[in-house]
Amino acid sequence: MIKTNTGNTWVAFLILSTTILIIYSQTLSFDILYNFDDDAYMYDPSITQINGAHIKKQCSDYYLGMYQPLPVMSFSALLHFFPGSVHAQRLINILLHVLNTLLVLILIKRLTANQSVAFFTAFLFAVHPMHVESVSWMSTRSNLMYSAFFLLSLISYLQWIETRKISHWIFMFVFFLLSLFCKVTAATFPLLLPLIHWYKGKKFDKLTLFLYFPLIFLSCIFILIGIQASGAFGHISELGHQYSLPDRGLIFFNALGLYLYKAFIPTDLSAIYLYPWKPENSLLFSFVVCSILAMIVSGFIFFSGWKLRNKESGKDILFGFLFFLITIIIVMPLKWSRTVLIAERYTYIPYIGLMAGILLLVFRYADPKRPWVKNSLFVLLLGILVLFSYQSYNRNKVWKSPITLFTDVIKKNRSGAEVSMGYFNRGNEYYRLKEMNNALSDYNTSIDLFPSYSDAYFNRGLIFYNSGENSLAIRDFTAAIKYKPSLLKAYLNRGTVYRSMGDYDKALSDFTHIISVKPDGAAYFSRGALYYFNFGNDIQACDDWKLALNLGFEPARKALEKFCH
16 A cells, blocks of 8 residues: 655665664663553553453553553563563564654655655654653553554555545544554644645645544544543643643743754653742742743744745745644643653654654755755764764663663752652662662652652651561651542551551551542451451451452452351
């Protein structure tokens, strides 16, 4: 179905794929990122097993705050054929990036009819340091898969524009639907179509409009599903709760400015970009200045393109900037937002338009009558590609393990909040490795930097409890509850410590509080044990254990069999 009118395409692709393999082949020896989603995809029984019930669940439920049935199924299939293999999972990510690079090459060639622009756009896509996260982080499979179907949709749509064959529209529709089943970010696709029509000098006729509305309808449905999925997992928050409307405007443009800046100067990269703190209830002056500067720059780009819209250069500017803006708007901090201000993986598709627009503009001014200008341009671009390739090769090493990744976050020292989270996440890995002294040190530093970090208090409390320091464990679980009253597991653990200390009334209060907020099998089980062994209330104990078992808490079964008749 996909054709190209140049024999150089496959030569270009060979160069691109070889470069990708050189940069990313080292990931095959990397560890999985525990406590950073990778372990969930590798060890969750609902993924590691393939049967009708699991497939049905994957298609009808959310996973890690996203509706992503096809990526989850890809993990399941690989785990079925290559049990426990991290190499297989990582290789698929690399091959998907190779495939996407080929699709970018074909898309831009078909869109612009300029082989040089297509080649350099695809090369920048292949080696850009901001795209390392999408390839090196195993859990971003959804980003790679949705992008493949998204690009196939765009290519099919361009074919439909040229041929008006209904088969091309059907291919486009199917690819678009598949991309939505990978990631809701694909919902921006219909917004690109008027832009492509305008850029190609075509208009929306009645048939195009008629076929357009089902795409909009699908996008709206999946956006609602995406919001529900993120909300159910606690990955989405209402920005108005913490930031005023002017604050949110500044945050929006600050995020936009970061994306634009790192497109050209990809330095100071990090796995974590958090929202700004508000000391003295206002945003930092430097943050405000950067936001206003980003507003001015983005406004200048748009109005420059608009003023020149009847010229080829103006069309290039508008197309590149609007392609970028349309495809990234869905992850920008507006009314709702996920837990991070920006994420490097979000640039995977948007940077295609940005780079293509700039290259189109640049090559238009490469006067063929002055070969030295064009030659100099090629040398400059090759220099940028070599630099980006080198940066990506080194950036890739950062994703080797949780220790290397979060040590990098700490070293970047972008903000106190991000450094605090870096220490917290690295402490989690030390905890998993049973290096308790290192874990305790990192949790201490995390709390020093961010005194209201409830999760850090909770995890430090676990260390104190396991080492028999009950009073310190109580102190930390209480602090975790103070700063995050919804952290029910802190009540459960504090109740367990109270019981071990003989403070049964306080233990009962904590277990009962959990049950009053949300029926929980572990809480019912723990309260039942307290009733049976400490209060001598056999009837209440057995009732609680029955409720625990009904909620799927299997340890209650043995208690019922042994103590209840």
